[in-house]
Amino acid sequence: MLTELSIRNFAIIDEIRLTFHDGLTVLSGETGAGKSIIIDAVQLLAGGRASVEFVRHGQEKAEIEGLFIIDYHNHPIYAVGKQFGVEIQDGQIVLQRIITSSGKSICRVNGKLVTLAILKEFGKTLIDIHSQHETQSLMVPDNHIDLLDLYNQDKINQVKEEYSYLFNKYQNLKKRYKELSENEQEMAHRLDLLEFQFKEIEQANLLPDEDEKLEKERHQLANFERLYKGVQDAYFALNGERKGIEWLNIAQQSLQDITSYDDSIQEKAEELSNYYFLIEEISMELRNFNESMEYDPNRLNDVEARLNEISRLKKKYGSTVNEILQYMGSIEEEIEQIKNKDSHLIKLADQIKELEQDVYLEAKQLHDLRKKAAKSLIGEVHKELTGLYLEKTTFSISFEPEIHHLSELENDKTVNLHKNGFDHVKFLISTNLGEPLKELNKVASGGELSRIMLVLKKIFAKHQGVTSVIFDEVDTGVSGRVAQAIAEKIYQISKESQVLCITHLPQVAAMADTHNLIVKEEHNNRTKTTVSELSLDDQINEISRMMTGTKLTNTAKEHGKELLDLASEFKKQML
Incomplete structure (x- = not known):
């Protein structure tokens, strides 16, 4: 409120x-x-x-x-x-x-x-x-179908969601059919464009997640000196005379010598020994990592060049390499459809015809639910009007077209589907x-x-x-x-x-x-x-x-x- x-x-x-x-x-x-x-x-x-x-x-x-x-x-x-x-x-x-x-x-x-x-x-x-002096939502005929649906929303919403899903799918198929069947010159231009784009992406030889891996490698190469020194310092702090591992060894040996005097010391000695061997293993891994590091200034230039090429493609086809590859897959499919247009048109026509029946069935179900809701709403309105001394007033709800059986849909070519079915609803009064x-x-x-x-x-x-x-x-x-x-x-x-x-x-x-x-x-x-x-x-x-x-x-x-x-x-x- x-x-x-x-x-x-x-x-x-x-x-x-x-x-x-x-x-x-x-x-x-x-x-x-x-x-x-x-x-x-x-x-x-x-x-x-x-x-x-x-x-x-x-x-x-x-x-x-x-x-x-x-x-x-x-x-x-x-x-x-x-x-x-x-x-x-x-x-x-x-x-x-x-x-x-x-x-x-x-x-x-x-x-x-x-x-x-x-x-x-x-x-x-x-x-x-x-x-x-102002027309509000109840006065606008275009809103009446939504108001009627609100009146019985518990039953109508579920059917309406299913209809919307099928209707959108139906519309997309019809749009695709139209695109494929109309204007040969535009389709030829479209095919040229798609083949150029496909070839450009194909020649780049992109790999999944390549941009992320290269960004990580560039970061490492750009900070090679700090990385190398940091690993080396860590290794030398652990290994050598009077260094970390030697002191840990002395500590764990000292505890091992006195385990027989106190049971609690046995537990601490074993725990410290585990840490000693773990840190010794980490130390060896640091040494191996340090020895494997080799600075190659040319490699950094190669990575930068590759990232620049990927960046150029991102501006055209997607924000990541994976999106670019996904786009490449979609245009490959579209190229195949255009090149084999006739067979795809036949296939699309069959899909549209099959889906059309399902859409009409859902629209008819919506229509039937609305008719029941309209009957109930008309009764409630008349009851309320009587309480306002308008007992001579008649309230009604019109449906255009008026459909009673599914066969009428099949024979009546003037029925047009829209986002709410085929109904056009108006509140009427006398x-x-x-x-x-x-x-x-x-x-x-x-x-x-x-x-x-x-x-x-x-x-x-x-x-x-x-x-x-x-x-x-x-x-x-x-x-x-x-x-x-x-x-x-x-x-x-x-x-x-x-x-x-x-x-x-x-x-x-x-x-x-x-x-x-x-x-x-x-x-x-x-x-x-x-x-x-x-x-x-x-x-x-x-x-x-x-x-x-x-x-x-x-x-x-x-x-x-x-x-x-x-x-x-x-x-x-x-x-």
Whole structure:
């Protein structure tokens, strides 16, 4: 969840630092106080589009920083961190965005500089912002198939992984077939290039690990004098009159003479004798090594020349000799394929035809699982819509193409495979009886759209893994029992994910676990925004103001307290 948010010199915000908690946090205040500015700041933190207009007048830069705490190790953010080389320790992620007055944008994740595109990848995994005027993931038809797969991910993921493996293999075979069958002139040029490369590597007569062995030999030759002297000094320190081995021999002989007087001495004498013979053996090896050493200045020149030749080949074909040899093997295979193109095309065609059937079978299995998931999801959506007084609304999921039997795939040449199978999924809605189903992004009524979005948010919140869901005045255009139903739905979403909600509805504010009041003030002839967390009495006053306007009456306060009591009763029922 988002635990801390720091904003400096952003629009009319001078400097504020907010601490957020689990559950539902409500932000309320007068129109123009700066509520949506805070959401704008969070949106920038998640990779949104920046503008120099966001930098507070007279300042050089605007700074936004957010601390997120992740409570479980399987959160998708860890995969994102690994993908982009960002280390995540103790489940903490810090996103930072700086907008300069010159229009530059600086992004950091856990202190590491990243591009805006990378920041967006982190942001969309942590934050989901929904407002009346912005299209979010649920509104984009291209995302619907992924959402449907999330809904039944335990069963679908395994089949999806197998399909992805087969589909990629299938695509690679088709690509290879196309390369071999098209453009004779390009293939001839390709063959010339490969034969030149193969010959160049072949003439080098490379041996496995040759570069490593030569580097080691060059190091020894370059330091021959120090190596020779060091081995010689070690040998002379051990051998000769009054030297190391002679003293060890005296010591072990002395102990051998007194072993009969003490049993413990026998053990020490044997141990020392073993060391004596071991060091004597090492001494002989040092002597042999020293005698075998012979300095050859020409050999060093030969090694340097060979390494230079290998270095030249590394720039073209691989970072090590082993990689170069591996590349040589691969181009030898490709040369053989090009020279025997016709037979390879026949072989590839057979492989493609055989694999195509397997890919279609996996795609059909994915399709069947999605159809079952769609049926269950439609039922759950209708149940939730009824609770928001949208019982006349119809929700449906379309599949294109609509496939029922495998034979349809074999006969229908228009079926195209893609990374998710052959399905193209869209969420459809009809808000009035007798009206045709339309795509979500074509539903006109803001109030109805808000409720539909809340239903889908509630259902997918537990599947998406997003840590913080932000609603920016999604309750606009509703009142009465619908407002109460929306408040309850937002609270239900907060049981799955942290929710930050800007609202003008007292019913939603009453559901808050934490209520923050945003106020615009004038100080030293400048306007600035401040945020404060409300006590229970202040919360009653704010909810009363939201119901009646600026003037507070005892009756309004009683209604405010009553609304809080009703919200408290609802929360107890949710436990």
